[in-house]
Amino acid sequence: MAKIDTIQVNGNPMRILYEKPHGNGPHPCMVVMFHRGGFDEFTKKILKNLADLNIFSAAPDVYHWSEIKDQTGKNLFPKDTDLIEDIGGTIDWISKLHSVDIQRLGIIGHCMGGRMAFLGASVYSQFKVCISYYSGNMFKVWGDDNHPTPFDQLSNIKAEVLGFFGNDDENPSQHDVNIISSELTRLDIKHQFYRYDGAGHAFQNFLSVDRFREEARNDSWSKTETFLKEKLCIIPSCVD
Template identity: 30%
Template sequence: MRATDSYEGLLAETITVPGQGGDRIHAYSARPLGPGPYPGVVLFHHRPGWDEWYRHATRLFAHHGYFAVCPDLYCRVGHGEPDDVAARAQAEGGVADEQVVGDAAACVDLIRSHPASSGRIGYFGTCSGARHAYLAACRGPVVDALVDCWGGRIVMAADELTDKQPVAPVDLTADLPCPLLGLFGNEDRNPTPEHVDVLEDALRTHDKPYEFHRYEGAGHGFFYHDRPAAYRAEAAVDGWQKVWRFLADTLGGE
């Protein structure tokens, strides 16, 4: 915790990065103003899109001493209101797993090449973003930490696989290179508590370091203060505290 007379300043801006296939995609970046070195976090937005909540979360990570970058995974389908862009992306079957892994790798390269970077990087995602984060951690450049907040479709049935999502991320668990923090609501339907059990069994089978926290009375999206029906203040406050502690332990942040 910072002293009250500490200097605080952030640089937050929209940038572009060379994503999968060399496509220039938008990303939102926020970092402390100072020489660092700062650990990094790549944020994977949820199915509703690259929205205000994720910009807020990116700045929140910067406030806590991280170099944070959140790519617009829907950038290639066009621009407009986040809900409209997300609807277009979903109408096209979502984004391809391979594309997400490439876009995430570009963000990792951006952070690690910056003089203010410590070189240590974690992934953070909620909802479909947590699925993407898990996938990218297993298939992309090696990272040092992964935060999975109620990630749906990490566990998938065979009939849920598609050309764009040809593998269930849980089946890649043997390749997970880093510790995992998982936060879940026991009233969630995607992932269900049973899905979380399957994921936990895979992590145990492959002897991966992890910690799971499951919240009674919480469902999907309990961090989302902009969605009153989903938000659960007690679970959200406790969950964020666990995120900061986990990242401090794994990345050397605040």
């Protein structure tokens, strides 16, 4: 069952929702960047799925900043500069745990969390893998216009990238995905992108009857599991 701890990020309290796998470890670990729903049942299910893979997972509550909390009802996104601090604080928190192997660290996210996953992997070289589901707004800055977009920072990624997209999605559109993939190829960043016909944005989200696509969900998560088992050395043959 997921638990909550609280850390300080630039003097602001931030909750971290985390789930431990069974056993003593040390376990590989994933930072989970949540979608618009925050700490909802979908996010909790992602943490549980990762724990079932013997991965420690932690999701920072990036809604903790006062600009967001004080303006309930407005469709605000966290600032990129604040997100970077939140991800860094989460990495620091994880690194102090005895049950994890910080050398086997990855980041995953859905929707806006997919965008955050790219951003985090661009800033923090500790990430070995970056998994992004339908990452919209890659060409926009959240907050300070002088800050580079996630797309502009792709060249800094050291992680291997895995991405999943619905061909009916408008943000990111198929054209957007083509541009991102071409840029990663140009930068010689190893990546695998998978696209699904008949699926749009949030096709993994079982909480949304209109958007959920079971076949795309099952195939994409199966590929995610295989990728994580190989890249984070979960299977014994990888550890030996």
